Amino acid sequence: MERCGWAGSEQIYKDYHDTEWGVPEYDSRALWEKLILDGFQAGLSWITILKKRDNFRAAFEGFDPDVIAGWGDDEVARLLQNEGIIRHRGKIEATINNARAWQSVEQRIGFDRFMWNYVGGTPIQNAWPSLAEVPPKTALSEQISKDLKKEGFKFCGPTIVYAWMQACGLINDHLVSCPQHPTCRALARQG
Template structure:
């Protein structure tokens, strides 16, 4: 049994996230959207900061239901700006509301899950990296997905944010080959019958 990916550190909340969530393919449209939003909130911060506040975020954002958030306006923005449990950044909060509307358009047209997974051909890309130094900050695919999300009206979705999202949601398996999670995640290649 090798060592887990070095970025996971030793803090229990981070280790558990690495071992049970990160890189596991996510096929649910709403859950994909939530992760993209949280990665947008991470911009300029560390992921562990977001992870520690994730429950507060979920409560403040009504379970990250884009159909609820899409109808929000200035009153909700003000409420969220007063919530110490989340990252109080007006631009990111307003972007979340706009991103909920963009999600609705894509979801109605083709399904947000299908839209996202099409960039990797509907199956996770199985990378075989030996060290964190080999893991890129962005890829051609993340650059293209970022551009296309922006065309759809999304904000806070640059290529680096999008690649972090792709890694977290298992569109790419970026667990290092020596990590005990690499093989287990690699076996989760096939979407459930109901997905994509």
């Protein structure tokens, strides 16, 4: 069995594939962090974000949405000077906005429950034989994107949402030839 071809040859990428990608994530804050990082990836490669992830975590106070929700222009200006992250004003401002949106959803229902309800609490188990067959988005990611936008989230289009669903294990999109496919399947909670 061979790991999914997108994991490439860099050890950081292989480790991410083997230990994180597709593993069901049930923690509300961690789900939010991954959504933010997928938003920062828009227009870039994931390896770029992965290599800067520790810098992002430091710059964004461990991705604590309760801290970030209180930020304003001073923090945006500070982050725009931070060479260790992606310095994109729109994405930085969206992160602050999304922290506030997260707080609202978290208080009302729980961000984790809000997201996992889309798949009935159990990851979708796909069985793709090749990367060429894996879609960039689905009707479900389009619906989630629309619903997140209704909740006030930004930088959460259907392609970003689909990548996030894959990363967080709401969908098991490891290829059937990958050793992580059965591993992630076994980690799934049932409902």
